[in-house]
Amino acid sequence: MKKKLLKVIGISFLIYVILSWIIPVGTYSNGELTTNGIDPVGLIDLFNTPINAFITFILYGVVFVTIGGLYGVMEKTGALEKVTDSMSRVFKGKEKGFLILTVILFAVLSSLTGLILPLFALVPLFAAVLFAMNYDKLTVVASTVGSLLVGSVASTYGFNITGYTKNLLGLDMNNQIVAKVILLVILIIILIVIVLTSSKKNMKKELKEAKTSKVEKEVKEVKEEIKETKASSTKTTKKTTKASSSKKAPKTAKTGTKSTTKKKSTKSNTKAFAVSKPVKKVSEKKKISAVPMVIIFVLMIIICLIGMYNWYYAFGIDTFSSIHEAIMGVEIKDFPIFEHLLSGISELGYWSNVEFVGAMLIASAIIAWIYKLSLNDFIDSFVQGAKKWIPTACLAALASVILYILYQASYAGTGTLVDTINAKVFELTDGFNVMTTGVATLIGSFFYNDLYYLLADLSMFVNGFDAATFTNVGFLIQSIYGVAMLIFPTSVFLIAGLSIFNVSYKEWMKYIWKFALIAFLLVLLASGIITLL
Numbered sequence: 001m002k003k004k005l006l007k008v009i010g011i012s013f014l015i016y017v018i019l020s021w022i023i024p025v026g027t028y029s030n031g032e033l034t035t036n037g038i039d040p041v042g043l044i045d046l047f048n049t050p051i052n053a054f055i056t057f058i059l060y061g062v063v064f065v066t067i068g069g070l071y072g073v074m075e076k077t078g079a080l081e082k083v084t085d086s087m088s089r090v091f092k093g094k095e096k097g098f099l100i101l102t103v104i105l106f107a108v109l110s111s112l113t114g115l116i117l118p119l120f121a122l123v124p125l126f127a128a129v130l131f132a133m134n135y136d137k138l139t140v141v142a143s144t145v146g147s148l149l150v151g152s153v154a155s156t157y158g159f160n161i162t163g164y165t166k167n168l169l170g171l172d173m174n175n176q177i178v179a180k181v182i183l184l185v186i187l188i189i190i191l192i193v194i195v196l197t198s199s200k201k202n203m204k205k206e207l208k209e210a211k212t213s214k215v216e217k218e219v220k221e222v223k224e225e226i227k228e229t230k231a232s233s234t235k236t237t238k239k240t241t242k243a244s245s246s247k248k249a250p251k252t253a254k255t256g257t258k259s260t261t262k263k264k265s266t267k268s269n270t271k272a273f274a275v276s277k278p279v280k281k282v283s284e285k286k287k288i289s290a291v292p293m294v295i296i297f298v299l300m301i302i303i304c305l306i307g308m309y310n311w312y313y314a315f316g317i318d319t320f321s322s323i324h325e326a327i328m329g330v331e332i333k334d335f336p337i338f339e340h341l342l343s344g345i346s347e348l349g350y351w352s353n354v355e356f357v358g359a360m361l362i363a364s365a366i367i368a369w370i371y372k373l374s375l376n377d378f379i380d381s382f383v384q385g386a387k388k389w390i391p392t393a394c395l396a397a398l399a400s401v402i403l404y405i406l407y408q409a410s411y412a413g414t415g416t417l418v419d420t421i422n423a424k425v426f427e428l429t430d431g432f433n434v435m436t437t438g439v440a441t442l443i444g445s446f447f448y449n450d451l452y453y454l455l456a457d458l459s460m461f462v463n464g465f466d467a468a469t470f471t472n473v474g475f476l477i478q479s480i481y482g483v484a485m486l487i488f489p490t491s492v493f494l495i496a497g498l499s500i501f502n503v504s505y506k507e508w509m510k511y512i513w514k515f516a517l518i519a520f521l522l523v524l525l526a527s528g529i530i531t532l533l
Contacts, residue, residue, distance in 0.1 A: 002391045005498055008489040008505045009398050013050065016402050016447070017041040019417055026423065027415040028460045033423040036415050041405070053404035054397045059353050060117075060492060061393030065386045066360045067121050072385015073364045073378060074297070077371040079290040084125070086290070088132045095133040099199070100192050102126050103147045107188050110151025111180075114158020116493050118304040118356055119148055127501070137501045138511050139199040142191070145497030146486065146512065150191055153482030153519055154184035161451060161482070163314045165474040168455045169462070173314055176475040179526050183479070187519055194515055292370045300363040307351035307359075320348035392499040399495045402447050410453075418447045418457060426461050432469040434476065434527045437462070441477045442520075445484030449491055454481060472530045479523040487516045 017040075026035040041049065074080040091098040106126075109119055123144045130140045155161035157173055166173055311317040324347030328339045346355060368378040409416045425440045441458065448454035455477065462473050485491040489505055498508055 002395065002499055002502075004504045004506075005395055005489075005495060006398070009395065009401065009495065012446075012489050013401050016405065017046065023417040023420050025409065025415040025417050026420040027413070028419045028423055031464050033420065034415070035420060039409070039414060039417075049405060050398060050401050053401040054394070056404055056407075057397040057400045058393075059357075060400075061390075061397045062357055063117060063353050064120075064393040064396055064496060065389050066357045067124070068389030068392075069382040069386035070121070070360045070364045071124050072381045072383070073368055073373070074293055075385065076373060076377060076381035077288065077293060077367060079288055079293040079367075079371065080125075080128075082288070082290040083294060084128045084132060087129045091129075091133070095135075096196060098129065098133065099135065099139070099143055099195060102130065102143045103192050103195060104188060106144055106147035107151040107184065107191070110148045111154055111156045111158060111184050112151075113305055113309055114152065114155055114160035114162065115305055115308050116148050116152065116160070117353065118301065118308060120145075120493065120496070121301060121360070123148075123497070123500070135199055137503055138507060139195050141497050141501050141503055141508070142195050142198075142511065145493060147188075147191065149482065149486045149491070149493060150187050150519075151184070152485065153479055153523070154180050154187055155478055155482065156180045156184065157314070159310050159314050161478050163310060164452050164455055165478050167313055168452075168459055169470055169474045171471060171474045175471050176530065179475060179530060183522060183526055186522060190518060191515060198511065288371065293367050296363050296367055296370070300359050304351065304356050304359050307346075307348045307355060309349065311349045317349075324348065389500070392496050395499050396492050396496045399490055399492045400449060402490060403449055403453065406447055407453065410457075416447075416457070418444055419460075422458070422461060432462070432465040432473060432531075434472075434524055434531060437473060437476055438480050438520075438524055438527070441480040442484055445481045446488050446490055449485070449488070451478065451481050469531075472527055475530065476523065476527045479527075480520070483516055483519045483523060486512060486519070 021038060021040040024035045024037050025039045026033045071080070106119065110116055113119070126144055127140045130143065152158065152161050156177060162173060165171055166175065311320060328336065330336070330338050346352065364382060406416050406418065421443060422440045425436055425443065429436045444454050444458060448457060458477060465473060485494060487509065489495065498505060
């Protein structure tokens with residue numbers, strides 16, 4: 001599956017390469033497009049560009065690898081398995097309820113915070129419980145990663161979505177909040193219906209395939225035994241008359257009594273945690289409590305969500321800045337002790353992926369210390385957990401290969417082919433139009449998989465619209481972008497989710513295309529209604 005996902009990313013890159021030989025690049029400003037001819041991707045750049053993109057966006061990969069390492073440590077303690085087992089027991093007979101709860105939780109948290117990356121750390125935990133409940137992998141992906149992306153479609157106060165729209169288009173965080181809440185509720189309900197109905201079908205399908213596979217395997221083993229027996233018998237008949245007249249048939253008997261039973265797989269319900277090889281857990285040695293691990297893990301998530309949400313630019317709250325300054329200003333004998341001890345850490349509200357990685361490393365170390373893991377066990381379990389996530393990390397970094405090209409082009413001021421395309425789209429209508437703006441956003445989202453850069457590009461076009469339409473423009477752009485991230489292979493979180501659970505892009509598209517189409521039409525409908533009001 002990893003190779004197939006890499007292939008899909010490669011095809012996306014090749015689409016851009018082909019377009020770069022056909023469509024001229026241009027810059028749009030003051031209502032006019034200035035073209036600068038074609039800027040094709042050459043043969044050498046076919047190799048250099050992915051490498052440079054990987055280096056540029058490798059921090060995404062570091063985050064995913066660290067998530068894997070954290071879960072490797074938590075699984076080593078045995079406390080993680082206790083948590084998943086406990087959750088499975090609590091919801092025994094209420095599996096549908098847990099599935100619904102998962103969809104709602106992930107979608108709402110994503111909508112409120114917009115911080116999909118730190119919320120991604122919750123995915124393996126809930127996935128493990130869902131797997132223990134015998135849900136298929138497509139249902140697991142849709143109810144966790146899919147729900148996170150659905151939350152971004154109807155982002156209410158998510159800074160990385162609504163916050164960007166607010167600051168780049170000069171809007172308010174409460175912009176079209178009623179429409180967003182209604183859209184969020186409707187999309188959650190539709191997604192719940194889809195995962196519930198499809199999970200039942202997929203579970204039956206997987207059960208049928210498993211039975212068929214078992215029968216085929218048994219038939220194959222019997223055929224192999226017969227073949228071996230015949231071969232052994234033929235060899236025996238070729239021996240001397242004295243030997244052949246003997247009643248003993250040691251080789252045939254040996255072959256015939258060959259055991260066909262296989263050792264049962266002892267897969268833990270934590271298979272989503274991606275530990276590379278089985279490790280002896282602390283829980284196998286003695287009874288432990290999962291409470292400390294849960295507290296540390298939850299605190300880490302909460303602190304990271306608070307630290308990575310920009311409170312000042314969202315709501316004008318500067319409390320954390322004041323606290324940070326006060327702490328850094330503490331002196332002992334005129335020596336700013338905390339300024340040196342905590343140097344390099346940003347204040348809450350300005351945390352980046354670097355601080356998130358640091359928080360996970362610290363949490364991993366604390367959990368290992370509390371559960372008395374040796375240094376070797378800590379390192380080994382972290383490495384084992386991180387190892388399986390390396391392919392996911394690489395794919396997540398490579399998913400932004402097109403964004404890298406556009407970023408470099410914007411930095412150089414040469415213009416982009418996206419501007420040329422969108423200029424043609426916006427020329428179809430005068431002023432704001434739901435369809436043309438929606439189509440331009442959808443096209444742009446394929447190339448710009450980061451809303452900030454997409455908004456920066458589209459703002460050049462929408463700035464000429466009537467200021468009264470900006471509230472609708474902001475709602476439309478961020479919502480269409482969210483839908484695009486559910487289906488486009490340039491979506492970092494979609495690729496990461498598919499990679500972790502070994503789901504092909506083709507499987508996902510077959511599963512989600514109806515929902516994505518409904519979501520797209522709902523966004524256009526909602527935007528149309530807002531325009532008429």
